Amino acid sequence: MKYGEITHFSHPQHKLRFEYVEVPFKCDGCKEVGIGSRFKCALCDYDLHKHCALPAPSSSPAAVFYHPFYSKCAFQFLARPPGDAPRFCNACEKDVNGFVYHCRACGFDLHPCCANLPHTLEAGDGLRLYLYRKVGAPCHRCGRKGRSWSYRSSCKKYNLHVSCVMEMLVESWQEIYFGGGVGAGGGGAAGYATSGGGYVTTRGYGAGGFGNVPRKVDGGYGGIGKANRIPSIKGTAQNRHRRKGKVKKCCEMAGMAVQFIISAVLGDPTAIIAGVIGSFISR
């Protein structure tokens, strides 16, 4: 298989071409946001995360995916979540609206990008982050221990839930769409319903199957790309560390770590997002 160009079952009419972009896009497979590597049909503006375009293992339909956190689970790659009940990703706690790894035996679900989150992230300057299913220390952002998977720094001083990273992104994107006078009135409602699938619960969406998935013509993450709207992250780490002295260093590290975690969560840990999402660090 040529890596640069693939034929995908979800978009059989055209080939999808590999490309790399440093602006967010909405994946038409899992309906989540992506950045960096993607497979795209330029004719249709159809985008897939690398992990959605090339699910592992892709050799046969019966093949299953095993995750070290759930060693007894045999995950199958499905084009949409099974059944009609709302489903949530066990890694990030967000809705599952499209492509998913699903374990039939226990009902666990993982977004393709969550299933492929790196277990170790090299965050630069010798800082390493390790992925844990649970950590015993509070999260840097929400102050809680439980909830979703977390990345923890090698020095163990810094923990951040994958779900909290998602929330930061959601908040900043919501602000772009619904706050700050950006198209707040008028056709806002329609834009909301059709383009919000990435992070707003729209159940009918996932159940419709491929044939009925609305094209992301108005607004949506495609809109971000086109308008070159840069999301910035709210709720930064600074608030939680008020002790003098250590503040700066700790928060510099936190900011750096967040960038790496964000790009991993968005499907490409190698993506350079400093210019895209990193503006909060300089505040």
Ligand SMILES: [Zn+2]
């Ligand atoms: Zn995807």
Ligand SMILES: [Zn+2]
């Ligand atoms: Zn196409």
Ligand SMILES: [Zn+2]
């Ligand atoms: Zn299972």
Ligand SMILES: [Zn+2]
């Ligand atoms: Zn997830």
Ligand SMILES: [Zn+2]
């Ligand atoms: Zn948290």
